[in-house]
Amino acid sequence: MLTIETVLDKVLAYNATANFDIIKKAYIFSREAHCSQRRIEGSPYIRHPLAVADTLADMKLDSATIAAGLLHDTVEDTGISANDIKALFGQEIAFLVDAVTKLSKVEFKTKEEAQAENFRKMLLAMSKDVRVILIKFADRLHNMRTLEHLAPEKQRRIAQETLDIYAPLANRLGIGWLRIEFEDLSFRVLMPDLYAELVEKVAKRREENEAYINEIIQLFYDRFGKAGIPAKIKGRVKHYYSIYQKMIRQKVPFEQVHDVIGIRIITDTLAHCYDILGIIHSLWPLVPGRFKDFISLPKSNMYQSLHTTVMGPSGERVEFQIRTKEMDAIAEEGIAAHWRYKEKDRTDKKNEQQVKWLRDLVKEISDAKEFLEAVKGEVVPDTVYVFTPGGDIKELPLDSTPVDFAYSIHSAVGDKCVGAKVNGRMVPLRYKLASGDVVEIVTSPNQTPSKDWLKFVVTQRAKSKIRQWTRAEERAKGIELGTRLLEDELRRHGLPISATLKSEKMEEVVKAYTLQSLEDLFVQIGYGKISAHQIVNRFMPERGHEEAQQAARPAKPARESKSSVITITGIDNVLYRLGKCCMPVPGDKVIGFITRGKGVTIHRADCRNVERMAEPNSRHIDVDWMEDAEGTSTTRIYIEALDKPGMLANLSAFISSENVNISSVKANSTHDKRAFIELALEVKNRSQLLSIMNKIRQMDGVLAVRR
Structure with missing residues (x-):
């Protein structure tokens, strides 16, 4: 059974000057x-922190x-406070305990923004002191080793977290043995049948593999002895999850997976590493x-090694790793190797480089979900x-492009990137870089990021910066459109624009929609989430009687007003209104219906309500548009589009460029990522309207446009 004496003996073996008193305390x-x-499972709880300390030793x-x-x-589970730890054990230990305590509360449910933010805070603590994550690694390792005592669903959740986050992070920090154990323990829980099958098949080939490995090892000891090269040689069959990944990548069963055997050769000097490589290549x-x-x-x-795969004895593929003793320590223990014997002086340039990538991410990416994706990408x-x-x-991920390279240098270089030279020749921005390429970025002060770049960049840093810029651009367009729509609506109802926008009532409206500022309200109006009409209604309490008041108002007399656009055959000075159901505009074929007490209502000839209008107490009459009609008429168009960022802002920008006013916007989306947008436009005539509709149909992402 594990005891504190076991842990202390391990510490003594590598550091005789350690503070044993503080560990005992x-x-x-x-x-x-x-x-x-x-x-x-019923065991005393102290066994868990003891197991954690043993792994750290x-x-x-x-x-x-x-x-x-x-x-x-202790702080999370027993009621002990962080101040108690600080008073008894000092600031350094208290900081580590507090950071790990906060980290223990994180469950990596990436769909939850709060959880993603917790993860970001956790890695922020790690970037300040990497020992935080090393303690958490040891904690997670013991939990994974004893996972069978939990409910199956919780086992799967924890195993998936470990495979998605902890194993790759251990690899990124260079702790190879820990990554392997995390992967195999997770694999056993997530795919138990496949895991058991692989264990059985590897076991059946163990004797054969061991004999093969021993043959190679003996051959090399003889060769190295003759060459005067000191070396330690270790052979192994690759771990189960690694074999499973090879099966997936190669799309073959276990029996057809090559190079499952690995040989590691550890020597004394850099020169001998290359000498050994030459001997291997001379044999096979x-x-x-x-x-x-x-x-x-x-x-x-910080991983360093020579890797080569050869067709070894009997035509079997064998992978060799050749490194010095120091390189092997870094390969196995990674950043943890830099904390050996560092009881006082913990400054280490290599240690700083190890977490610089993480510190940079924390600084650059504020959005929690994007940060989590960025860490996964890194x-x-x-x-x-x-x-x-x-x-x-x-160093960039596989399939990186010149744009990824540009953003790895600086966000300003990425934003202004217009082209790239690779090995002296111009290449497209979507060109995939290969190891050894020399890359030169061409920039222009007039360039801005393009959303199209998101289709081919692979680094999370580039994706995040491009998204940040496009969000800011879309927000600016939303503010502009929303401001114009709200001001137009205020003007239409005779309300003072400046005074209304600055009023306490407007502040109340902003809060009522749980927004932070008036700008946020403009954005929501610009995006069609809130209508300008809704906002103005809040400033006009009497609007509850609007329909009754409108019904009581006299309709427009034909040919009386300069704004009159309808002529009625054989009749002058007749009251008329334009049908709200079809909203006709000059140039549409129209028909008029006389309804007792309401005057003449003008509808488009193809209006679906025309047949229903032929009531016993109404009759239709011929009407037409005046040839010299001036001004604008309001009509509606309906757009079906892909639900993607900036769609509404792009539509509004285009319509504005056509000198057409948008009087209202409504928008909603469906679960299958489609957006349905209703726009009320003030157009001169049918010709202008059809031109706009045709141009909208050509826009990227637009599926259909109709009236």
């Missing part, structure tokens, strides 16, 4: 704090980290495209290495 405090608690971490590991659940042919020099071009997680291991004209190396 933390253990006793944690044991007392958790004395009444039990784990789900395996990582050879400092005393403060191990003490914090012992204390990490290289598999094309499978040599990678991560010594000359280290991975972003931890993807497949990369290309490209160069600036000055010779600096940039």
